[in-house]
Amino acid sequence: xxxxxxxxxxxxxxxxxxxxxxxxxxxxxxxxxxxxxxxxxxxxxxxxxxxxxxxxxxxxxxxxxxxxxxxxxxxxxxxxxxxxxxxxxxxxxxxxxxxxxxxxxxxxxxxxxxxxxxxxxxxxxxxxxxxxxxxxxxxxxxxxxxxxxxxxxxxxxxxxxxxxxxxxxxxxxxxxxxxxxxxxxxxxxxxxxxxxxxxxxxxxxxxxxxxxxxxxxxxxxxxxxxxxxxxxxxxxxxxxxxxxxxxxxxxxxx
Amino acid sequence: xxxxxxxxxxxxxxxxxxxxxxxxxxxxxxxxxxxxxxxxxxxxxxxxxxxxxxxxxxxxxxxxxxxxxxxxxxxxxxxxxxxxxxxxxxxxxxxxxxxxxxxxxxxxxxxxxxxxxxxxxxxxxxxxxxxxxxxxxxxxxxxxxxxxxxxxxxxxxxxxxxxxxxxxxxxxxxxxxxxxxxxxxxxxxxxxxxxxxxxxxxxx
Amino acid sequence: xxxxxxxxxxxxxxxxxxxxxxxxxxxxxxxxxxxxxxxxxxxxxxxxxxxxxxxxxxxxxxxxxxxxxxxxxxxxxxxxxxxxxxxxxxxxxxxxxxxxxxxxxxxxxxxxxxxxxxxxxxxxxxxxxxxxxxxxxxxxxxxxxxxxxxxxxxxxxxxxxxxxxxxxxxxxxxxxxxxxxxxxxxxxxxxxxxxxxxxxxxxxxxxxxxxxxxxxxxxxxxxxxxxxxxxx
Numbered sequence: 001x002x003x004x005x006x007x008x009x010x011x012x013x014x015x016x017x018x019x020x021x022x023x024x025x026x027x028x029x030x031x032x033x034x035x036x037x038x039x040x041x042x043x044x045x046x047x048x049x050x051x052x053x054x055x056x057x058x059x060x061x062x063x064x065x066x067x068x069x070x071x072x073x074x075x076x077x078x079x080x081x082x083x084x085x086x087x088x089x090x091x092x093x094x095x096x097x098x099x100x101x102x103x104x105x106x107x108x109x110x111x112x113x114x115x116x117x118x119x120x121x122x123x124x125x126x127x128x129x130x131x132x133x134x135x136x137x138x139x140x141x142x143x144x145x146x147x148x149x150x151x152x153x154x155x156x157x158x159x160x161x162x163x164x165x166x167x168x169x170x171x172x173x174x175x176x177x178x179x180x181x182x183x184x185x186x187x188x189x190x191x192x193x194x195x196x197x198x199x200x201x202x203x204x205x206x207x208x209x210x211x212x213x214x215x216x217x218x219x220x221x222x223x224x225x226x227x228x229x230x231x232x233x234x235x236x237x238x239x240x241x242x243x244x245x246x247x248x249x250x251x252x253x254x
Numbered sequence: 255x256x257x258x259x260x261x262x263x264x265x266x267x268x269x270x271x272x273x274x275x276x277x278x279x280x281x282x283x284x285x286x287x288x289x290x291x292x293x294x295x296x297x298x299x300x301x302x303x304x305x306x307x308x309x310x311x312x313x314x315x316x317x318x319x320x321x322x323x324x325x326x327x328x329x330x331x332x333x334x335x336x337x338x339x340x341x342x343x344x345x346x347x348x349x350x351x352x353x354x355x356x357x358x359x360x361x362x363x364x365x366x367x368x369x370x371x372x373x374x375x376x377x378x379x380x381x382x383x384x385x386x387x388x389x390x391x392x393x394x395x396x397x398x399x400x401x402x403x404x405x406x407x408x409x410x411x412x413x414x415x416x417x418x419x420x421x422x423x424x425x426x427x428x429x430x431x432x433x434x435x436x437x438x439x440x441x442x443x444x445x446x447x448x449x450x451x452x453x454x455x456x457x458x
Numbered sequence: 459x460x461x462x463x464x465x466x467x468x469x470x471x472x473x474x475x476x477x478x479x480x481x482x483x484x485x486x487x488x489x490x491x492x493x494x495x496x497x498x499x500x501x502x503x504x505x506x507x508x509x510x511x512x513x514x515x516x517x518x519x520x521x522x523x524x525x526x527x528x529x530x531x532x533x534x535x536x537x538x539x540x541x542x543x544x545x546x547x548x549x550x551x552x553x554x555x556x557x558x559x560x561x562x563x564x565x566x567x568x569x570x571x572x573x574x575x576x577x578x579x580x581x582x583x584x585x586x587x588x589x590x591x592x593x594x595x596x597x598x599x600x601x602x603x604x605x606x607x608x609x610x611x612x613x614x615x616x617x618x619x620x621x622x623x624x625x626x627x628x629x630x631x632x633x634x635x636x637x638x639x640x641x642x643x644x645x646x647x648x649x650x651x652x653x654x655x656x657x658x659x660x661x662x663x664x665x666x667x668x669x670x671x672x673x674x675x676x677x678x679x680x681x682x683x684x685x686x687x688x689x690x
Contacts, residue, residue, distance in 0.1 A: 086683075142637035149633050153624050154688075156269055162687040163620050167634060170616055170680050174638050177669065181641040184665070185648055239270045305554045308690050331556040339547025343479070345486040350479075357475035358557045 013092050016242045019233045026226040033219030040212030048206045057121045062209055064114040066217035067107045068133075071140060073221070074104025078147070079172045082165030094161035095236060097168065098151065099228035103221065105144035111137050132182040139178045143171045157236060256319045257282050258437060259406065264313035266296065266303055273299050277313070279455055281439070283405075284432045286448055289441040291457035297441035298338070300457065301410045304439065305335050333406035338414065340395040344384035348375065348394040351383060356401055369400045373423070388415040396424065399431070407431060407438040472557040476565025477572070484573045490538065491573045494531040498578055501527035502585045513590060520589035521599065521650035525643055528578050528603060529610065533632055535574040536614040539566065540622040540685065549622075553689055559682040567615040567678065575607025591654065598653035598663075605666040606646040612677035613638045619684035642669065 011017060044062035051058040078100040085093035115134055116126040128134055147164055154160035237243050257280035264277040273296030281287050289297045302308045304315060306326055315322040322329045342351045349366065370376045373393045378386055383394065392415050399407050407428070413421045425448050428438050432450035446452070484491050505523040509515055543549035543566075552562045579600055586596045617635035621627040649662030 139637050139640055142633075146630075146634045146637060149630055150620060153621070153626070153630050156690075158269075159687060159690055163684060166616075166680055166684045166687065167620055170638065173676075174641070177641045181644045181665070184661070185644050307550065307553055327556065327558065330554055333554075335551065335554040337547055337550050339545075339550065341547035341551040343483060343542075343546060343548060345483055346479075350482065354475060354479045355551065358472050358555050358562075 013090070015092075015233050015237045015240070018092060019230055019237075022226040022230045022233070026223045026230070029219045029223030029226065033216045033221075033223060036212055036216030036219065038216075040209045040216055044206075044209035044213065048209055049203060051206070054122060057118065058206075060114050060118045062213045064111060064118060065210060066214050067110040067114065068137065069214065070217055070221050071104055071108040071111050071137065073218075074100045074107060075140060075143070075168075075172070075175070077225075078104060079165075079168040082161075082168045086162060086165045086169075091158075091161075091236070092233075094165065095229055095232040096225070097165060098161070099225050099232050101144060101147050101151070103224060103228065105141065105148065107221075108137060108141045108144060112141065132179060132186055135182040136175060136179045140175060143174065147171070256316075258318055259439075260316040260319075261304075262314050262316070264300075264303070264315070265311045266299055266308065267311050268296075268299060274457060279453070281437055281453070282451075283435045283437060285437055285451045285453060286428060286432055287437075287439045287453050287455060288446055289439065289455050289457060290443075295457040297457055298410055301408055301439065301441055302337075305333065305408050306330065332404055333408050334399050334402040334404045336395055336399060336407070336409045336412060338410055340391050341398075342383045342391060342394060345382055347380050347382055348386075348397070349379050351394065352397055352401060355398055359402060364400055364403070366397075366401075369397045372400065372427075373397055389417060389420055392416055393420065393423075396427065399427065405436055407436065407440075409438065410441045411443070412440065413442065413444055469558070469561050472561050473565040473568070476552075476562045477569040480566055480569030481572060484569070490535070491577060494535045494574055495577045495581055497534055498527050498531040498581065499585065501530060502589075506589075516589045517591070517654065520586065520591055521595075521654060522647045524582060524585060524589070524599065524603075525606070525647040525650070528582070528607065529636075529639055529643055531578060532574055532607060532610045532614060533635060535570070536618045536635065537628045537631055539570055539615060539618040541618075541627075544623050544689070549685070549689065553686065559685060560678045563615060563619070563681045563685060564674075564678040567611050567681070570615070571608055571611040575604075575611055578607060579603045595650065595654045598659060599650045601663060602646040602649050602666060605663070605670045606642050608670045609642050609666070609673045610639055612673040612681075613642075615681040616677055616684055619681045620688060622685070622688050624688075642666070645669070 012021075041062055045059055048059070050056060078097045081093045081097040081100065084090055085097060112134070115137070119128055119134075120126055147167055150167055151160045151164045154163060234243060259281040261277065261279050265275050266273045277300075279287065289300060291297050299308060303310050306322075306329070317329050317332060342348070346354075348370075352366065366379070367376070370379050373396055375390060375393050375397075378390055378394070383391055386394065392412075396412070399409070409424075409428075412424045416424065421444070425446065428440070429449040431438060432448065440446070502523060505519065505527075506516060509519060540549060543552070553559060555562065582600060582603055583596050586599055591599065614631075614635050617631050617638070620634060621631045624630060645662050645666050649659045649666065652659035652662060
């Protein structure tokens with residue numbers, strides 16, 4: 001029983017199988033995801049009621065919140081996959097971690113960009129140093145940069161996988177400490193015009209498009225990860241027979 | 255009867271290249287294993303993997319019937335490693351260097367004086383290592399083997415930088431080690447003649 | 459016939475033997491210890507030149523400047539933490555040693571703190587006086603620097619272990635360690651600022667202390683794991 005499970009697992013996790021599987025799954029995530037985003041964004045921009053405090057400016061939330069959520073999700077995926085790769089010596093897990101990093105960095109950047117565009121009319125400043133969320137997002141971006149730089153600096157893929165996994169795990173602890181310390185820090189700076197904590201609850205008409213966009217972004221993100229995993233697997237397996245066969249077959253049909 | 259050190263189906267990749275595949279060997283007390291092969295054949299990698307500096311992709315290593323993986327720390331107490339680099343701090347004297355090593359072990363079979371005498375470096379014992387010639391530094395590094403008194407010696411190219419006398423000294427030391435029931439794995443280009451049982455492993 | 463296994467030293471003596479060896483090496487090359495200290499002093503000199511020497515300015519920016527300078531000077535000395543050991547092969551000997559690498563890595567980190575952190579703590583009152591800090595604030599500054607440099611050495615050891623032997627490792631080391639060091643900077647500098655404005659500063663000290671304890675107990679494991687990986 002156990003052996004059969006193990007064999008099944010090995011078959012499922014074999015690179016050619018993952019390559020095919022990821023290719024099959026990706027469009028099923030990306031297409032509905034894009035549709036949801038289109039619908040949610042339309043609803044959010046044109047149908048949701050105007051905020052009585054912020055006017056139309058709040059509508060950036062429909063991009064900002066999903067990307068903030070994914071920026072952290074990507075880090076969790078990266079660190080978890082790295083940990084799995086370290087403990088169970090799974091090469092596939094490392095490929096997942098490597099795929100998640102640039103996506104995470106992109107979403108972190110998007111979060112910071114939309115955040116500061118939103119911050120300008122609301123707080124009167126592009127960047128609010130005393131805001132814990134903004135600061136931890138910035139540190140998160142630096143962590144992504146460090147992670148990718150370390151990966152790029154080590155030539156041997158297996159070594160790069162393991163070293164960057166250690167860094168990602170150390171970074172997880174750091175993210176929490178940053179959040180805590182910046183919260184403590186910002187509590188010292190009284191009188192900042194932060195958004196009211198737990199402020200006015202969102203009305204249903206505002207919330208629904210946000211939920212739709214959250215789901216849409218997550219789907220697209222998932223599909224995108226699968227596409228990147230495909231590329232990673234292909235690159236890592238570039239010297240093996242199945243990749244070579246695939247390339248020659250593709251060349252023959254072209 | 256099982257051998258003291260047994261390698262079963264060892265496979266090691268470096269990057270894309272397979273250095274050896276399904277390699278097995280066994281070594282008993284009072285035996286020397288000489289790893290032969292041209293440059294880049296994987297001698298050093300095999301030595302490093304036995305020492306635990308690299309991980310085998312497949313296969314397992316057993317010491318006294320127990321898998322080494324189960325208690326790596328225990329296995330590390332069983333061998334002394336002598337690599338390409340001497341592991342000596344150039345600003346410290348041989349005595350200071352070796353005293354640090356032996357503090358980590360807290361057991362010394364022989365006195366420093368005796369070992370220095372044997373290696374012919376008594377006069378150099380209190381000079382900074384950076385003032386010694388490459389061959390003399392190699393001799394200081396060799397002291398480690400005698401001081402540690404572990405059953406297994408892992409020596410990678412021990413003849414580097416040594417003159418003819420020095421090379422003979424290494425062979426004598428290995429012979430004595432085998433005579434007291436020790437094991438030794440050695441990577442070497444040279445043809446080697448040692449008193450005692452010798453096995454050869456050709457890596458290609 | 460098999461020989462008895464070689465006995466091993468207790469963990470404590472392994473820790474101190476490693477630290478003592480690195481201290482002995484530092485003693486023989488005092489420049490390696492002094493250069494970061496001079497760097498610290500120079501950075502502290504640069505700030506008044508750049509932002510102006512007025513009394514209010516100095517009192518306001520003093521804690522931050524001292525802390526940033528301490529952070530940068532610690533970074534400066536981190537690169538060599540494992541590099542010379544890698545080059546002469548003694549790192550290899552530590553990796554195959556019968557002693558846990560966690561303990562010997564902690565020993566090296568201890569030596570690093572004693573040779574880079576402690577000199578900064580000792581020299582900091584001199585700079586603080588020129589920045590017109592009152593005595594009770596200087597006491598707090600030194601306390602935060604003691605705790606902070608411990609954390610920086612430990613985090614730095616992880617970074618140094620991850621980048622040892624890499625091409626252009628120094629720049630990469632800073633890129634890895636600086637984000638990790640930000641909370642320490644926030645806690646340290648602001649605790650001193652609070653003390654300077656006569657506010658309650660003890661929570662910051664406690665937080666730094668807790669962070670230091672956490673780092674002492676976890677960072678050596680990460681550094682040891684990183685060393686094994688980068689030396690494969």
